[in-house]
Amino acid sequence: MLPLALVFVWQTWGVITGNPRTPVPTRVVAAALQLIESGELPLAIVQSLGRVFAGFAIAALLAIPLGLAMGSFRRVERNVDPLVESFRPIAAIAILPLAILWLGTGTPAAVLIVAYAAFFPIVVNTVAGAKRISPTLLRAAATMGLNRFKVIRTVVVPGALPSIGVGLRIAMGVAWTAIVAAELAVGAKAGGGGSGGIGQMMFVFYAYSIELNRIVVCMIAVGLVALALDRLLRGGLRFFMPWMAR
Amino acid sequence: MSEAIKLRLENIGKRFDVAGAARTIAVQDFTLDVAQGEFLVIVGPSGCGKTTVLNMLAGLELPTTGTVSLNGRRITGPGPERGVMFQDYALFPWHTVWGNVEFGLRHGPAGDGLDAAARERRVRSHIDLVGLSGSEGKYPHQLSGGMRQRVALARLMANEPAVLLMDEPLAALDAQTRIILQEELLRIWGQDRPSAERRTVVFITHAIDEAVFLADRVAVMTTHPGRLKAVIDVPLPRPRDDATRAQSQFQALSQHIWGLIRDEAYRATVT
Amino acid sequence: MAISSSSRFGTVIAYVRTMAVFIAVWWAVSVWTSNLVLLPTPFAVIEAIVDLARDLELFVQAGISLGRMMISLALASLLAIPLGLLMGLRRTLDDIVDPVIELLRPISGIAWIPLALFIFGIGNALPIFIMTYAAFFPILLGTVAGVRGVDRGLIDAARTMGVPRRTIVTRVVVPAALPSLLVAVRLGVASSWTAVVAAELIGAPSGLGYAVEWYRELLMTPQVMAFIAMIGVLGYLTDTSLRALAQRFTPWAADARRM
Numbered sequence: 001m002l003p004l005a006l007v008f009v010w011q012t013w014g015v016i017t018g019n020p021r022t023p024v025p026t027r028v029v030a031a032a033l034q035l036i037e038s039g040e041l042p043l044a045i046v047q048s049l050g051r052v053f054a055g056f057a058i059a060a061l062l063a064i065p066l067g068l069a070m071g072s073f074r075r076v077e078r079n080v081d082p083l084v085e086s087f088r089p090i091a092a093i094a095i096l097p098l099a100i101l102w103l104g105t106g107t108p109a110a111v112l113i114v115a116y117a118a119f120f121p122i123v124v125n126t127v128a129g130a131k132r133i134s135p136t137l138l139r140a141a142a143t144m145g146l147n148r149f150k151v152i153r154t155v156v157v158p159g160a161l162p163s164i165g166v167g168l169r170i171a172m173g174v175a176w177t178a179i180v181a182a183e184l185a186v187g188a189k190a191g192g193g194g195s196g197g198i199g200q201m202m203f204v205f206y207a208y209s210i211e212l213n214r215i216v217v218c219m220i221a222v223g224l225v226a227l228a229l230d231r232l233l234r235g236g237l238r239f240f241m242p243w244m245a246r
Numbered sequence: 247m248s249e250a251i252k253l254r255l256e257n258i259g260k261r262f263d264v265a266g267a268a269r270t271i272a273v274q275d276f277t278l279d280v281a282q283g284e285f286l287v288i289v290g291p292s293g294c295g296k297t298t299v300l301n302m303l304a305g306l307e308l309p310t311t312g313t314v315s316l317n318g319r320r321i322t323g324p325g326p327e328r329g330v331m332f333q334d335y336a337l338f339p340w341h342t343v344w345g346n347v348e349f350g351l352r353h354g355p356a357g358d359g360l361d362a363a364a365r366e367r368r369v370r371s372h373i374d375l376v377g378l379s380g381s382e383g384k385y386p387h388q389l390s391g392g393m394r395q396r397v398a399l400a401r402l403m404a405n406e407p408a409v410l411l412m413d414e415p416l417a418a419l420d421a422q423t424r425i426i427l428q429e430e431l432l433r434i435w436g437q438d439r440p441s442a443e444r445r446t447v448v449f450i451t452h453a454i455d456e457a458v459f460l461a462d463r464v465a466v467m468t469t470h471p472g473r474l475k476a477v478i479d480v481p482l483p484r485p486r487d488d489a490t491r492a493q494s495q496f497q498a499l500s501q502h503i504w505g506l507i508r509d510e511a512y513r514a515t516v517t
Numbered sequence: 518m519a520i521s522s523s524s525r526f527g528t529v530i531a532y533v534r535t536m537a538v539f540i541a542v543w544w545a546v547s548v549w550t551s552n553l554v555l556l557p558t559p560f561a562v563i564e565a566i567v568d569l570a571r572d573l574e575l576f577v578q579a580g581i582s583l584g585r586m587m588i589s590l591a592l593a594s595l596l597a598i599p600l601g602l603l604m605g606l607r608r609t610l611d612d613i614v615d616p617v618i619e620l621l622r623p624i625s626g627i628a629w630i631p632l633a634l635f636i637f638g639i640g641n642a643l644p645i646f647i648m649t650y651a652a653f654f655p656i657l658l659g660t661v662a663g664v665r666g667v668d669r670g671l672i673d674a675a676r677t678m679g680v681p682r683r684t685i686v687t688r689v690v691v692p693a694a695l696p697s698l699l700v701a702v703r704l705g706v707a708s709s710w711t712a713v714v715a716a717e718l719i720g721a722p723s724g725l726g727y728a729v730e731w732y733r734e735l736l737m738t739p740q741v742m743a744f745i746a747m748i749g750v751l752g753y754l755t756d757t758s759l760r761a762l763a764q765r766f767t768p769w770a771a772d773a774r775r776m
Contacts, residue, residue, distance in 0.1 A: 002613050082532040089752030091711040094745050097733035181627040181715045188719045206631035219628045226623035306673055326679040336674040339769035340692045350678035387769045
């Protein structure tokens with residue numbers, strides 16, 4: 001198994017280098033246990049997750065209805081799409097300085113960044129999902145006497161759910177990356193007095209205590225949380241949409 | 247039969263082991279000889295294993311039991327002497343018509359010994375043969391379904407195979423194009439030449455009228471597992487054309503074959 | 518996709534109209550809050566853009582960021598495409614390498630910044646490392662998927678023509694996978710362009726991300742917005758030009774989905 005072999009090589013290299021500060025698997029594990037026991041790591045993760053969920057929820061609540069409207073009404077799409085497409089290439093992290101300017105270096109700015117980042121994948125995929133509904137299906141519903149809004153509720157929404165699900169999954173990944181980046185940047189600017197979260201903790205370990213092992217612990221934690229979030233979301237989506245093919 | 251036997255399928259069986267599910271027996275106890283220069287059509291309901299039989303003739307799959315042989319030699323893999331025409335054309339989208347027809351000559355053994363000029367001549371003659379002169383520079387996505395099928399045919403024939411294996415090549419076309427291409431196919435095959443000079447064709451379809459129109463003999467398959475039910479001679483005179491379809495013998499043969507398949511086909515729609 | 522000229526004109530009109538409304542609302546709000554640091558007027562931003570363009574600073578920083586992205590893209594492609602081809606062709610290799618990929622991928626390029634800062638320090642190497650890392654995974658995974666997704670029928674067709682296996686790889690698999698490969702590269706570019714801002718904001722002495730932060734610290738918001746707009750414009754242009762390139766080289770690729 002390649003991963004185990006690489007870990008083994010890494011350990012040997014670290015031992016050979018001799019520097020006690022070099023991150024090696026054994027020290028990383030030790031640091032991890034330390035951080036978990038002291039509660040620092042769980043706290044940081046919870047802080048970051050809180051922001052992610054808040055921002056994600058805000059984005060979904062705005063993006064899904066908007067996306068459905070855009071996908072169902074040509075007029076809406078034509079008028080709103082220029083705005084969406086103009087801002088979509090601007091990554092959330094680029095907006096961070098503006099967010100800090102407006103809301104300070106605390107949680108509100110972080111949530112804004114996450115919401116901004118999560119917004120676009122959800123909108124784009126919702127629109128695609130709504131548009132992809134076969135026009136024949138729509139016509140069938142119309143011939144059964146359903147008005148426009150009823151059609152949207154009973155045909156478009158369920159039909160678009162798989163695409164919305166895809167958008168949500170992408171958005172979750174983007175949101176998690178965005179919060180880490182935002183907290184990292186805030187940590188870099190605000191120093192140790194910032195507002196917590198795993199990104200900021202990572203930066204503190206870099207800039208102030210030069211605890212490389214702890215940095216690696218944080219990196220691994222970031223990866224594990226990303227995986228967990230994706231799994232959770234996938235499971236949740238499957239629960240609500242058992243008809244969706246894998 | 248008096249002509250030489252080109253292809254022989256002896257007691258062929260094909261079993262697929264699908265992970266998790268029970269083993270599927272696609273074909274069982276299938277024995278058939280194909281004569282040199284013969285146009286043999288295999289008909290049967292959907293899922294009866296016709297494509298599997300063709301794949302075994304092509305060498306894309308190997309039989310689980312029994313042997314498949316060409317000119318007495320066992321078939322162990324694909325090769326240009328048994329050219330295949332696929333249902334979805336399988337044209338290379340990044341090549342023009344010319345590039346597609348040339349492909350087998352350029353990169354395969356069929357082109358060994360041909361210099362560039364000879365290759366060019368052969369490609370040109372086959373493009374002309376299928377009636378696509380003037381479209382050499384077009385890409386497949388710019389062509390209609392009927393044109394794409396002609397390209398596939400030209401590509402196949404440019405390798406000068408001894409045997410043509412065709413898997414429902416006209417299935418994706420509309421009814422009118424189909425009728426035209428059926429006649430084109432017979433023309434290109436050389437239906438008015440003696441059988442010793444013609445290529446051997448094994449053609450798969452589920453359309454009975456198509457089978458009777460094209461074939462010298464029709465092999466009828468049953469379904470689940472695929473077995474050979476009957477082999478019907480089609481003694482209609484060649485060359486065949488629109489008038490052939492109106493003949494009473496044509497109707498009689500079609501009815502007869504349908505009678506053989508009918509129950510199977512019905513069951514296939516209900517299960 | 519053929520759009521009728523009247524419909525395209527209609528789209529342009531709608532675009533102009535929407536942006537005009539947006540700018541009008543923006544102007545109204547900025548006048549109402551009348552805090553030019555918090556929300557400058559659209560005209561202040563336009564003025565800033567013109568100034569920055571005139572003394573070329575806008576373009577210099579843009580050039581630096583773009584240059585880094587191109588280097589990163591080249592590096593990531595050089596690593597990911599051959600590896601992806603091999604992994605797509607050989608199941609065994611894929612089984613061995615894939616676990617490593619799947620373990621590293623969730624650790625976003627941005628999470629590497631502190632460690633990378635320690636290794637590379639502030640400078641050019643840091644953004645390039647982060648951006649290469651960010652582009653690597655989409656390109657790799659897209660290449661593998663592209664190779665795997667090659668129409669089986671095309672390979673069978675070549676086999677029935679007696680084409681030898683190695684020629685099938687070079688003359689069938691690679692061209693057939695090309696459209697997917699180009700899509701993968703586009704995703705890699707998008708990924709690395711996102712990372713450029715984060716990397717430069719934190720760990721580089723130049724570039725668009727750095728400029729954004731620099732002007733924020735000086736509380737010169739119009740300039741901040743000018744650079745943010747530049748980031749967006751360049752992101753859009755790179756994606757559009759790659760899509761045009763893909764259209765030019767693989768015109769048969771029917772899939773023109775908006776990613």
